[in-house]
Amino acid sequence: MSNVKIPIGPQHPALKEPASFTITLNGERILSMDLRLGYNHRGIEKACEERSYIQCMYLLERVCGICSHSHSTAFIQAVEELAGLEVPKRGLYIRTLVAELERIHSHLLWLGVAGHEVGFDTLLMYSWRDREVVMDLLAALTGNRVNYGMNTVGGVRRDISPDQIKDIQKGLDILEERTKYYVEVATEETTLIERLSGVGYLSPEDARNLGAVGPTGRGSQVDRDVRRDDPYASYGDVSFKVITDDHNDVYGRTLVRVKELFETYGIIRQLLKNMPDGPIAVKAPRRIPAGEALSRYEAPRGEDVHFVKSNGTDKPERVKVRAPTMANLQAVAKMLENNRLADVPIIVAAIDPCFSCTDRSIQIKDPSGGNTGVMSWSQIREYGINWYKKHGIDFKSKGL
Amino acid sequence: MELFNIIIFPGFFFLVFLGLFYEFTDRKVHARLQNRVGPPWFQPVADILKLFGKEEIIPEEADSVMFALMPAIALASVVTAYFYIPTWGYESLYPFKCDVIVVIYLLTIPTITFFLAGFFSTSLYSMIGAIRCQTQFFSYEVPMFLAILSPALLADTWSLSEMTKFYSHHPFHWIINIAGFLIAVVCLLGKLEKVPFDMPEAETEIVAGTFTEYSGKFLAFFRLAIDIEMVVGASLIAAVFLPFGLGLNPVFGFILYIVKISFVIFLLTLARTVTARIRIDQMIRFCWLYLAPLAFLQLLISLVAKGILN
Numbered sequence: 001m002s003n004v005k006i007p008i009g010p011q012h013p014a015l016k017e018p019a020s021f022t023i024t025l026n027g028e029r030i031l032s033m034d035l036r037l038g039y040n041h042r043g044i045e046k047a048c049e050e051r052s053y054i055q056c057m058y059l060l061e062r063v064c065g066i067c068s069h070s071h072s073t074a075f076i077q078a079v080e081e082l083a084g085l086e087v088p089k090r091g092l093y094i095r096t097l098v099a100e101l102e103r104i105h106s107h108l109l110w111l112g113v114a115g116h117e118v119g120f121d122t123l124l125m126y127s128w129r130d131r132e133v134v135m136d137l138l139a140a141l142t143g144n145r146v147n148y149g150m151n152t153v154g155g156v157r158r159d160i161s162p163d164q165i166k167d168i169q170k171g172l173d174i175l176e177e178r179t180k181y182y183v184e185v186a187t188e189e190t191t192l193i194e195r196l197s198g199v200g201y202l203s204p205e206d207a208r209n210l211g212a213v214g215p216t217g218r219g220s221q222v223d224r225d226v227r228r229d230d231p232y233a234s235y236g237d238v239s240f241k242v243i244t245d246d247h248n249d250v251y252g253r254t255l256v257r258v259k260e261l262f263e264t265y266g267i268i269r270q271l272l273k274n275m276p277d278g279p280i281a282v283k284a285p286r287r288i289p290a291g292e293a294l295s296r297y298e299a300p301r302g303e304d305v306h307f308v309k310s311n312g313t314d315k316p317e318r319v320k321v322r323a324p325t326m327a328n329l330q331a332v333a334k335m336l337e338n339n340r341l342a343d344v345p346i347i348v349a350a351i352d353p354c355f356s357c358t359d360r361s362i363q364i365k366d367p368s369g370g371n372t373g374v375m376s377w378s379q380i381r382e383y384g385i386n387w388y389k390k391h392g393i394d395f396k397s398k399g400l
Numbered sequence: 401m402e403l404f405n406i407i408i409f410p411g412f413f414f415l416v417f418l419g420l421f422y423e424f425t426d427r428k429v430h431a432r433l434q435n436r437v438g439p440p441w442f443q444p445v446a447d448i449l450k451l452f453g454k455e456e457i458i459p460e461e462a463d464s465v466m467f468a469l470m471p472a473i474a475l476a477s478v479v480t481a482y483f484y485i486p487t488w489g490y491e492s493l494y495p496f497k498c499d500v501i502v503v504i505y506l507l508t509i510p511t512i513t514f515f516l517a518g519f520f521s522t523s524l525y526s527m528i529g530a531i532r533c534q535t536q537f538f539s540y541e542v543p544m545f546l547a548i549l550s551p552a553l554l555a556d557t558w559s560l561s562e563m564t565k566f567y568s569h570h571p572f573h574w575i576i577n578i579a580g581f582l583i584a585v586v587c588l589l590g591k592l593e594k595v596p597f598d599m600p601e602a603e604t605e606i607v608a609g610t611f612t613e614y615s616g617k618f619l620a621f622f623r624l625a626i627d628i629e630m631v632v633g634a635s636l637i638a639a640v641f642l643p644f645g646l647g648l649n650p651v652f653g654f655i656l657y658i659v660k661i662s663f664v665i666f667l668l669t670l671a672r673t674v675t676a677r678i679r680i681d682q683m684i685r686f687c688w689l690y691l692a693p694l695a696f697l698q699l700l701i702s703l704v705a706k707g708i709l710n
Binding site: 117 | 433434435436525527528595596599602604605607675677679682
């Protein structure tokens with residue numbers, strides 16, 4: 001069989017969101033990959049400029065369905081820095097608590113997806129069932145299973161009761177036991193190890209050069225974690241280890257995520273034990289003083305960066321979101337080298353991609369000359385009409 | 401009477417019923433092991449009826465004759481194979497001298513039709529699925545042949561009916577073939593394209609593999625063929641490796657037969673629940689490095705046992 005180009009996406013059962021990977025194959029072996037993004041561009045950054053800070057927060061929370069608290073916290077931290085607000089300690093603790101619960105649900109979700117990608121549906125069913133425990137806790141705590149709406153400028157919106165603390169502790173015991181079981185599965189089930197180890201190799205140098213973040217980087221010995229390196233919220237008050245792994249492959253990334261769960265349980269226990277009394281929020285002004293702020297946040301998938309520029313009104317002048325998937329995508333092409341078609345789904349899934357989070361802006365690039373530039377609306381319209389004409393479709397003749 | 405045997409019982413309709421019933425038990429047990437509720441008992445019937453009611457789409461570039469013919473051939477060959485397997489009596493419906501070879505060959509035809517169906521669909525995903533199907537075929541077929549032929553060697557006959565007679569005269573000889581039984585079950589997983597050997601239709605990689613372009617009643621025929629192949633394969637394994645309790649009265653014999661194939665199908669379900677899908681190269685290595693030598697060992701054991709016992 002000569003070289004074939006096989007399209008994975010924009011619509012494909014392996015992908016949970018639209019993205020297009022065109023893979024050139026020789027037999028089962030991958031020769032090269034071409035990645036196209038942009039099927040999920042929603043214009044969120046632009047929409048933020050039309051909304052007040054509070055409205056922006058709710059909008060940005062919807063950047064991602066899984067790490068929604070990450071995006072709203074990252075944004076709100078930047079706004080609080082601009083406004084010079086001192087968030088009460090209890091507020092920060094609750095914020096951190098929700099963030100860590102979110103990490104549990106995201107990592108368990110990933111474990112299930114990874115199982116599904118290698119045809120191990122039993123793992124998917126088990127881990128998603130156990131994920132319900134933490135989803136119920138989040139729903140009891142915030143009122144929602146996803147998009148919690150917990151944050152507000154200057155603190156959090158809901159307090160936590162002693163009963164809820166007990167419930168969380170009970171839930172944690174169940175989850176910890178189940179996680180031990182998953183560690184057993186990941187380290188003993190032969191077919192699973194066969195499928196994961198040695199697949200999607202990313203050397204530590206490459207991981208560093210390509211800017212891999214989060215579990216993807218830590219699975220390749222990149223010892224980086226914003227929670228430890230640049231503590232925000234109340235991460236300065238808790239002690240935890242940053243998990244790294246020297247397998248440098250999909251198996252390493254799996255182990256990092258599963259082991260990180262134990263650290264997360266430790267963090268939550270410390271938070272619940274040392275939960276300070278006091279108010280949960282301070283009053284925030286509607287108008288935020290002019291300035292620029294950058295906020296970093298360790299989302300379950302890696303470092304999430306938000307940049308906010310304010311101009312003294314109640315609406316931001318510019319908001320820029322760099323989701324962790326954006327940083328990890330470069331590494332995917334490297335990981336796919338010398339692997340087989342059967343490994344594509346799990347390698348792509350191993351970075352825990354979130355394409356809708358990543359699709360921020362479109363840059364039109366001329367593939368032949370490499371010219372980059374900005375097109376005006378009328379130019380882009382003209383270009384579109386001509387493109388369709390070239391392909392035999394004339395909208396004028398159809399009365400459009 | 402002959403027509404009744406072929407079409408109604410124990411022929412086509414009985415097989416369709418058994419096939420759909422075991423698809424249900426397979427899915428239900430799989431679901432319960434995964435902590436899910438699972439489908440209701442009529443789900444496989446509903447699926448097939450729904451598929452029959454749907455429009456068939458034949459891709460423009462596909463060879464329409466071959467595309468439409470393949471599902472029918474797959475179904476016909478597995479149903480035919482059933483007539484030569486002794487189920488609850490000593491004899492199959494139409495026994496003749498070398499029927500074990502014929503059954504094995506009839507059971508390879510579905511795999512070849514899957515390959516041809518994928519090949520003639522001309523879509524990329526089908527093509528890759530077809531090639532994987534054929535690659536896989538070369539790795540599990542040899543151990544399966546060897547495993548099934550070693551009991552025949554022990555019984556000194558190529559006829560399934562005579563084999564069952566031999567084993568009922570020597571009620572404990574089937575224990576000698578226990579390794580062959582395990583090999584045959586693993587190979588049947590490959591033949592039925594179930595996890596861990598479902599690479600030809602790995603949905604997260606190549607959509608639906610060979611069946612990507614299939615729809616409507618063509619797909620229904622293929623699904624029926626796979627369901628029936630599961631029953632026929634399990635019956636073959638039960639007849640060859642678990643040949644005890646035959647020649648009782650028909651009712652007990654029938655119940656015992658159902659228990660036997662249920663056991664084999666339960667093993668298949670268990671295997672697909674506890675494993676992940678392996679890669680095609682890993683499967684070839686597994687089959688040739690472990691299964692084939694084990695099958696040769698079984699052959700050797702049978703030969704030695706034959707020498708000692710006779």
